[in-house]
Amino acid sequence: MVLALIYAALRLRRYFHAHQIEVLSSCPIKQVLLKPETSGRLAKWAIELGEHDISYHPRQEIIGTTRQGCLEEKTDQQWTLYTDGASSKEGSGAGLILTSPTGEEITYALRFDFQTSNNEAEYEALLASLRLAVKMGAERVIALTDSRLAANQVTGEFEAKDKRMERYVEAVQRITSSLKSFTLKQISRGSNKRADALSMLALTMFRAPL
Template identity: 40%
Template sequence: MIKWAITLGEFDISYQPKPAKKSQAVANFIAEFTYPVDIASTLEAVASLPPEAQKIKPTFPVWTLYVDDSSNQQGYGAGLVLTTLDKVAMEYAIRFKFKASNNEAKYEALLACLRLAKHLRVKQIDIFSDSQLVVNQVTNNFDAKDSSMTAYLAQTQLLPKHFHYQITQVP
């Protein structure tokens, strides 16, 4: 660094460090330059699950939804990739305008995808999430122990009356 400072100093050029990027600028960049997701690798992960986790007997054409959440110091949000019957992948990014714990963000992401499926009049959907807690609470393998998780679970159980869905945990 000093070598460059000396070399550039004779031309009256000085180094000025760039300011830190704001998280919103990075998010805007990612949103603007994100290309369609190759979900084949995710499908391979699902194929590696035990056979009982892969079972579904569709009575309607099945849509597929991959959901992931984000909870950090800059904010809270979720990402959804919905694959239609025609294998068209639609990507959604959601930013929550409220504080949420990591588990609350996971439930908010699931609720957002259930609302989306209801809005699109989906009859049957396979949902894949990385949240062990949410998946096991929704499938009644875990009990919701605190009041906020109980409230989220109750909301999650209200929406599926409009369609059939199966939720699976993926790594």
């Protein structure tokens, strides 16, 4: 977990320098780093992370043991997705942010073990986020992407002439057919900075030398 944080700090250094960073985890990262007996690689990482303004908080479960009827009340409200995909010669990845009706966030940086085009990466990000939303019990979803092509092909504004794009549109429709409501909107890249940063992190996080 500390190593993953080191990778994030290296690849998103300008964000870590410009903002206070909140780390949500069920692991006692802070306690491990502050142990007096910490030595070796952990001690080195603790020093590197010390240059940033990082606070550590326990991760709260969105869905767990609840009163009867409480879960149904939550899932019947709108969930929000921000998705972004990225592709380069070094690989492809996705960033996604899922926000529950009560405001809890789930964030992922996903690295794909297969090569994609930029458009395919955008679709893979959308599909991954939709699968996560369904798994979390969401029934009403609004998805936000900066991909003009994906947004307009799924809504029918653009025709998916390429066979591979057709299959992606069909995959999105299969998943969303189980939802009570689904809306997909295109937003500007500037409004999708966090998902974009996660997708870039997924592309580069395994290349950092220690």
